[in-house]
Amino acid sequence: MFMNYISVIGSGTMGNGIAHTFALSGFKVNIIDLSQDRITEAINTISKNLDRQLQKGTITSSQHTEAIGNIQGFTLLEAGVKDADLVIEAATENVDIKLKIFADLDKLCKPTAILASNTSSISITKIAAVTARPELVIGMHFMNPVPVMKLVEVIRGFNTSDKTTNQIMDLSVKIGKVPVEVNDYPGFVANRILMPMINEAIQCLNEGVAGVTEIDTVMKLGMSHPMGPLQLADFIGLDVCLAILNVLHQGFGNPKYAPSPLLVNMVASGQLGVKSGSGFYDYSAGIKEAVLSKKFKK
Template sequence: MSIRTFGILGAGQMGAGIAHVAAAAGFDVLLADVALARAEKAKADIDKRLAKAVEKGKMTEEARRALVDHIKPVEGVPALAPADFIVEAVNEDETLKKQLFRQFDEICRPEVILATNTSSIPITRIAAVTKRPTQVIGMHFMNPVPVMKLVEIIRGLATSDATYQTTVELCAKMEKATIVSRDISGFIVNRILMPMINEAAYALYEGIGTAADIDVGMKLGTNQPMGPLELADFIGLDTCLAIMEVLHTGLGDSKYRPCPLLRQHVDAGWLGRKTGRGFHDYTAKG
């Protein structure tokens, strides 16, 4: 089957990023969220970023227009019925993702592949709620999607070779490098990254250093482009907590227990950059 139309559910930071790279690769994109206004805002934000690239001479005005014209904001799951390939990018919530995959299974043509951008939830469990587990796959983009080269691909127990091949080819068209992970909670990247972020939250919780010193320490001391607390704020503290919970319950080892301070920040609604405050305060920085 030739793939022309990408259906993306969830127009948050990841869904918008995936829409951007899919449109840049020439695919038609249906970008859906719970409300049309959210999908429209995501498209407007992509357009604003492209306008800056045009200003800086990094992109032509024609290329900008062509890219945004490929993105059509829509509302809800049913609007994705015409898609040839689905990528789900809603919040990291297994119950929600399963509910949406049941709906995709009903509305999408039988040959359509259903991919999830989950950061940590086993694909096999999501695939099992559909009647097409051979066509369900993990397609874990990195944030920010237009900048980061990697897509981590996760095959569920039933994922077919054909589904895997098609997904790898789509990643290549979007100029992404791929790695393959076994379908174990957290996969490769977050199995390693998230415990480091959680440990940084513990270091802050135990008063070992200030948030600024922890971040500068890891940036200058271990040559990371962002400190772990700054990175957590960028990812979203709700997403970080959800991933730690998947690691903790999925692997059953107490070393993955989420830091109480991380949980408290989420309880307070301090979710990081997206709410203006997380481990750091962004309200003054605009």
């Protein structure tokens, strides 16, 4: 099936990054969100990120102009998805919200439209079950920042068809990504491996094994990670990390996936990382500083 029209639900970090990538690859993209202000902010973010690419010489001025021209914003779901060949949901990592969105999409989209979720942990099979087209429901888990990171986890639900999977694998290549097909188990591959590591780093901090910068330095210099696990958790969002760990813990019923009490408390207190200005590091002054090292280091 030829795909031209792409709709992206959610204009946050992941949503605007996905829209950016498709628009730059020549697709017509509709960004859908609850308010026009959010949509305007997302398009402004995309424009600034395209400016950076232009300054680096990775795109041309005409590509910049064409990409922005490929994007439209909608606050009404029906208007934004009615012509879409592919809808990618990039809403918050909340199962009830996602189930409601997919139930609505099934009624509003044309029968041939593929419905994809950018979920980082929630079951594609469960999402597909609220639709009458489970064979056309699939996961497209992009990495952050989307315009830069090459990987897309393509997640097959229990009923996702070979045709749908092949179409999304081919499409991912067309937008310059490297797709990896995985099956539908909690956390898929990326977060099933990544989140326990982040959680263990948080527990090391909680137990006073070492401070924030010390833990991150060990992993960067000792394991060749480009970013330490605590800084990465801040970047992802501590609320997102907690949500994914809860999915893993509930999905497998294994105590090894239980979130660290420190992570639970930080999320409850509103310390969510970069998005809130404070997490394991303080970002409020525009300078990254480890704020929890002294508190937990013995």
